[in-house]
């Protein structure tokens with residue numbers, strides 16, 4: 001046994017995080033501040049109460065409420081700056097941050113003004129050692145036409161650091177086939193493709209995300225645990241799963257996939273995925289909304305039987321799955337390995 005506690009070992013790793021929603025990163029104290037900017041009085045206690053859901057719908061309701069206070073570009077910048085500080089505090093050196101551009105459009109907001117303000121804030125964060133790229137996300141239940149609008153914005157903003165297009169929202173609402181044209185469009189424009197699938201949907205949702213939409217990474221994908229052939233397909237095609245353990249517990253997704261309403265985090269399939277050789281990485285999804293952070297996600301994975309050494313490999317896989325140029329990826333993986341080696345773990 002290492003004399004150094006796992007928390008310290010993992011915190012020291014220069015980590016990557018790939019599945020993280022900007023609008024899901026708003027802490028209660030920030031909600032209070034944002035609401036006040038817009039003349040609404042909210043207590044931190046109220047926010048904490050709203051963040052106490054136990055299923056996916058409860059989470060979505062809270063998400064809608066909290067994002068209603070994101071009105072001006074400066075509101076988004078405040079949220080980003082606080083998130084960037086929190087990421088640096090955990091030694092996250094690279095993040096792909098998902099923006100709910102589908103929600104911005106739904107609210108009639110100025111996509112260009114918000115995004116360009118975020119890009120400026122991102123440049124400041126880069127100076128502190130946090131490299132960020134953006135994923136613009138469409139909301140599935142708003143339909144293919146609205147998703148195409150997001151895709152067009154993502155393509156327009158590629159030069160400014162948007163690297164991928166994603167789709168979240170209600171996975172069960174509209175079939176993947178409807179979005180084939182949207183994903184064809186983003187690929188033709190050189191954007192990378194991610195899809196939220198197999199969180200509350202079944203194995204078929206993951207399969208369709210890959211086969212119909214050409215997803216290069218899957219957000220969640222935990223339904224794969226129910227289907228050996230699917231796990232083999234993901235392994236042979238090197239499609240990573242961006243896993244968020246605490247999120248899966250809090251939204252009820254874990255209980256749903258395992259068919260056990262009392263499912264505990266120790267039963268999360270992350271351990272089984274790792275042993276079967278799937279490419280996986282750990283992320284937080286919406287950290288304060290689920291009471292988590294990246295170090296806690298790693299510590300939680302230990303409860304499933306993975307060792308700290310296994311987690312060092314998972315940490316490397318996050319960089320391997322990143323949408324970065326090969327040289328940059330190699331350099332970040334090397335730094336990660338140097339730190340792990342210096343700890344005497346391998």
Ligand SMILES: [Zn+2]
Pocket residue numbers: 019021168196219285
């Ligand atoms: Zn997500």
